[in-house]
Amino acid sequence: MKNKVTQIIKDFVKEYEKQEHISTRWGEPLVGFADAKHPFILSLKDIIGPNHGTPDEVLDDASIVIAYYVPYTKELADTNKTDPAIASHEWAVAYEETNAMFKELNTYVIAKLKEWGYDAGISPKTNTFSTTELKSEWSYRHYAYAAGLGTFGINNMLITKEGCCGRFNNIVTNLDVDPDAPMEEELCIYKNNGKCMVCIKNCPANALSPEGFDRQACYVNLQKNAAVHTGLGSSYSDESGNASNSCGSDVCGKCVTGSPCAFWK
Ligand code: B12
Ligand code: SF4
Ligand code: SF4
Known part of the structure; x- marks a missing residue:
């Protein structure tokens, strides 16, 4: 069943990008299966906050x-290397197109799981984040970490065995399969040997350091980008459900696209 689910996700993405109105191209998705009762998942309300969503909700x-x-392509990453602070048009389009694809992909996978006799759903908390705290009540990456998809780098990205230049999503289900375990190997070069820090050098907002990530500083640069990349869609709403980001696309990604961990191959 794990192979079957993985395959339908891969096939969906391959077919989706063939549509005429889609300009983004994606690599082959990685899929992991986290144990909904794993101690790490059961402690997410303590690690992140009391309102963080759990699978049993x-x-x-x-x-x-x-x-x-779902990885992006190296070609897309290259378009984002030209300006030191403003994302490429292609990067902003990919952000909106990938988030829009996720909605359809999740609906498709949930329908397939139901057809196969299981139940599945997504948390309503996934598509919103607080525009003041800059935190969501559903962290895709913490579930992806529990599913063994990767480890967190100094760039504050979850780095997978394919890299970190791409996007994550989650579906909750009652599948009866053997869960995957968190990855033991550390993938960030700096966390392994104290060298690299390319992401820190490339961040125009000084939001990154080995000590941590300054999300407010990052957001200032994302808002500058949102003023440039308008009219491409609205991926997120604010805590009241308003499409607060519809005025533009909150993107940048310089900490990803120029980094050795963006793509390993
Ligand atoms: C709010 C948000 C933002 C905010 C705040 C930044 C942030 N990283 O949270 C803003 C608007 C500034 C932003 C910016 C960006 N974002 Co954003 N954002 C989100 C969102 C909606 C929620 C994240 C969140 O609040 N998580 C909960 C908090 C508490 O966790 P956290 O911030 O990730 O912090 C944790 C990690 O640092 C982690 N951690 C660090 N080290 C370690 C080690 C271990 C062992 C563990 C367990 C954890 C851990 O622990 C922290 C606390 O628990 C997610 C989508 C989602 N719903 O998950 C996307 C998401 C995190 N963003 C993403 C991206 C790509 C970006 C940008 C590159 C913008 C762009 N697309 O061009 C920048 C990158 C900034 C950066 N370097 O982090 C991707 C990340 C993909 C990846 N490879 O990891 C996500 C997952 C969206 C997606 N669907 O894929 N984002
Ligand atoms: S650029 Fe280097 S230091 Fe930064 S996250 Fe990637 S591997 Fe780690
Ligand atoms: S998205 Fe841009 S501003 Fe934010 S941490 Fe990455 S490089 Fe810095």
Whole structure:
């Protein structure tokens, strides 16, 4: 069943990009299966905050959180290397198109799981984040970490075995499969040997350091980008459900696109 779920996710993405109105191209997705009762997941309300969503709030009998990573392409990353602070048009389009694809992909996978006799759903908390705290009540990456998809780098990205230049999503289900375990190997070069820090050098907002990530400083630069990249869509709403970001696309990604961990191959 794990192979079957993985395959339909890969096939969906391959077919989706063939549509005429889609300009983004994606690599082959990675899929992991987190144990919904893993101690790490059970402690997320302590680690992140009391309002952070848990699998059992989505499904009473949740057993697995499917976490998937859809990589971008090196060609797309290259378009984002020209300006030191403003994302390329292609990068902003990819952000909106990928988030829009996720909605359809999740609906498709949930329908397939139901057809196969299982239940599945997503948390309503996934598409919103607080524009003051800059935090969501559903962290895709913490579930992806629990599913063994990667480890956190100094750039504050979850780095997978394919890299970190791509996006994550989650589906909660009651599948009866053996869950995957968090990755033991550390993937960030700096965390392994104290060298690299390319992401820190490339950040125009000085938001990154080995000690941590300054999300407010990052957001200032994202807002500058949002003023440039308008009219491409609205991926997120604010805590009241308003499409607060519809005035532009909150993008940058310089800490990703020029980094050795963006793509390993
Ligand atoms: C709010 C938000 C923002 C805010 C705040 C930044 C942030 N990283 O949280 C703003 C608007 C500034 C922003 C910026 C960006 N974002 Co953003 N953002 C989100 C969102 C909606 C929620 C993140 C969140 O609040 N998580 C909960 C908080 C508490 O966790 P956290 O911030 O990730 O912090 C944790 C990690 O640092 C982690 N951590 C660090 N080291 C370690 C080690 C271990 C062992 C563990 C367990 C954890 C850990 O622990 C912290 C606290 O627990 C997610 C989508 C989602 N719903 O998950 C996307 C998301 C995090 N963003 C993403 C991206 C790509 C970006 C940008 C590059 C913008 C762009 N697309 O061009 C920048 C990158 C900034 C950066 N370097 O982090 C991707 C990340 C992909 C990846 N490879 O990791 C996500 C997952 C969206 C997606 N669907 O893929 N983002
Ligand atoms: S650029 Fe280097 S230091 Fe930064 S996250 Fe990637 S591997 Fe780690
Ligand atoms: S998205 Fe841009 S501003 Fe934010 S941390 Fe990355 S490089 Fe810095």
